[in-house]
Amino acid sequence: MAAKQAHLTREFTKVMYDPNHVEERWQAFWEKNRTNEPNLDAAANPFFNLMMFPYPSAEGLHVGNLYAFTGADVHGRFQRLRGHDVFQPAGFDAFGIHSENFALKVGVHPMDLIPANIANFTRQLKRSGIMYDWTHSVDTTDPEYYRWTQWIFLQLYKAGLAEKKEAAVNWCPSCKTVLANEQVISGRCERCGSVVGQKILSQWFFKIAKYAERLLDNLDWIDWSETTRTAQRNWIGRSEGATLRFRLADGSKEEVSVFTTRPDTVYGATFLVLAPEHPLVERFVSESQRTAVDEYLAATAALDLVERKRIDKEKSGVFTGGSAVNPATGEGVPVWIADYVLMEYGTGAIMAVPAHDQRDFEFARAYDLPVQPVVAPAGSLEKGSDPAQVTVALGDSAFVEHSADEILINSGPFSGRAATEAGAAIVDSLTERDLGEPALNYRLHDWCISRQRYWGPPIPVLYCDECGIVPVPESDLPVVLPRIEQFRPSDDGVAPLAKSAEFYQVECPECGGEARRETDVSDTFLDSAWYFLRYPSTDFGDRAMDADRTRRWLPVDAYIGGEEHAVLHLLYSRFITMALSDLGHVEFEEPYKKFRKHGLLIRDGSKMSKSKGNVVIPDRYIASHGADTFRAYLMFLGPYTEGGDFRDRGISGPHRFLQKVWDAVHSCVEAADETGGGGNDELGKDIERKLHQTIKQITEDFADLSFNTGIAALMEYLNAIRADGRTPQRAEVVPLVIMLAPVAPHLCEELWDVLGGQPSLFDEADWPEYDASKLLADSVRIPVQVNGKLRGTVEVSRGANADTVRKIAMEEEGVRRHLEGVEVRKTIHVPDRLLNFVVG
């Protein structure tokens, strides 16, 4: 109807582009006609296009969110025009410390705050023109969602992948909760920046470490950006080496295990170092060292993690008074305690080889401990000397080289052998005597999911004096988070729900006796570790995932999100998927076929942040220029995967471009009306070639998220079809409208309509195909160089041979001048590319 109206007005006055009017019209159309809702049960060519769901903050949608979503949306719309049934849902990650802290700050209950935030986000997202299927959204705080989060916990528990244990955990004194290792950034809380402390608490853990090897191996074949895979590899931190056992020197059966990547140096292990928290510390402390040890342990405990892990800190430690037996030499070595050995890595104890490890070297120097070199460059020994008994001068630092060029010295029967090969032999020999074995060590630790907070899904277990830990029966799910008004966390590590007897007093489902509910809630990262599995099945209330839907839509075809989640969310969701796969709930073990990171939008050279006051709120720009212009600007300002600088002024370029597209289409239609025909469908040769080149480029660019160059190509094409004030032909503008549609969907729907197409363009239009034979002209203009310097260009027919090109080039004035009086020694001819005269 609006199109007819436009048609009528056109006769009197030029139709103006009014983005708000156009966008309102098409958003209403899409909603009414359910344009964005694929048939989840019958789609022939499914494509699950996923974007990382946002945390719905009170400030509303940030331009960074919109940047991320718009890129994903352009890609999704492109895939749709290429013939896919694209499923593109939206959701909200609304549980967690973030929301809870904000609620505490403003004094509004999160149960009141979150729905308002979600409503605001939804409004903003709908206005931005993203192709969301709103009939399948998720909200992690909805009991109908988190009942399945709890269900996943129960599945893992039943499979022995969830366990409760006492552990030293990261404790944020400001958020008053436990944090996962991944949430501690350089010793500080990821959320609030407070220095993280340690606490011994009983916590629920998911055994992600069991999956370390598979999580690592699959990285070799999944289609992810290399930087993200590298980040995950580093985080998993696989080290190959050996576990070696040092028996106590007092003749008892006890032993200290150490992990080392350098078993070849065991003959040089002149002392042992335990972490201050190591359980065997007490076994070694002698009467005379008691006071010194206690003082050291107290001093270490007083240090926070940031201070303790400062790399430039002087090495400090204390002698226990006890000793252990080096399994290779059989000699006693003193046992020390030092804070540079971390309980959380390896076994919490190391064999110190000061000659070949810089840290051990510094420690030995500080406390005057023996240093025994056991590795030397192969050529460094004097002729005839016995490698089993060599004196080597000590340098100022440890000798850490480790290649086939080094040999072992002073290493008993292994002396003289290559260091790399001898290491394995030493481990073999120790394994035979039950003093060690080859070992892999991972930096990755089990995932602590307990949070002593309020705003999360209650962990679905009960504690019964008779029956012990009792999982909540699945039929009793969800364990609903009650509304309590006193939800502020406390310092004692006791969760807010522990104050609500109404919540925690229950009857044991097994014995009927008195039982107590778990009052901790689970980590927000568990909510987001499986949300994509829920999307296609949100209309099933009786199962987390419908088997048919899941088979049709998962794994996710394309996932786009921020690199900041490279190790957190992406690792957890891989683990959960892998575990569910092992338990038979899904048929794949990797959740995302393809993952690409998007870049970060910055402003004035620095990150946008509330404290700097340079955060861009999109509403204002959308109101003034329209969503299409804003989308085009965001996609044009830089390479999508790199991000870029947001500048107010830059928006005018894309705005003018859309305006010109509008004008071009209208003038084309007007001209056709005047001539009474459907317009001239004949394309000039030059424009035809430009069209095919453009199709080729856009198709390639949009497929690999190079939106900025894709849009530039569309601009070039537009410039070509309206050059010298000519009126574009229908056959020229139709493909332009289709190719621009992923970027400016409302505008293009309108223009598609104006051109007489049946809406929606996204259902009716086909992405144009290029004809490879039409990409090249019959003649080419090639540069002519003399000694590599450009001296002119000549037009030659395509495929012309060297002689022909040379003849033409010699006639070129600029070229001839440089060839006068010099001898041409040779010519380099690259067909259709260049001609270079080498003179001299």
Added chain:
RNA sequence: GCGAAAGUGGCGGAAUCGGUAGACGCGCCAGCCUUAGGAGCUGGUGGCCAAUGGCCGUGGGGGUUCGAGUCCCCCCUUUCGCACCA
């Protein structure tokens, strides 16, 4: 310290199986149009010079090549990860 990525006009950025550096856009300059314009149209726009021509030019310095933003070596800078990981 280790790892990764990146340094190109006034600005955002194009171009890397080595082959016309600066596409596209912003800004700027000139002209046109206009009562007016933070509108529109046309043209120009890397720097320098003795200027129809030429020299220089992709962080700096070397190298390979007929030819280097692109490949190799050394150095500098920035950003982002990780950081006493045994």
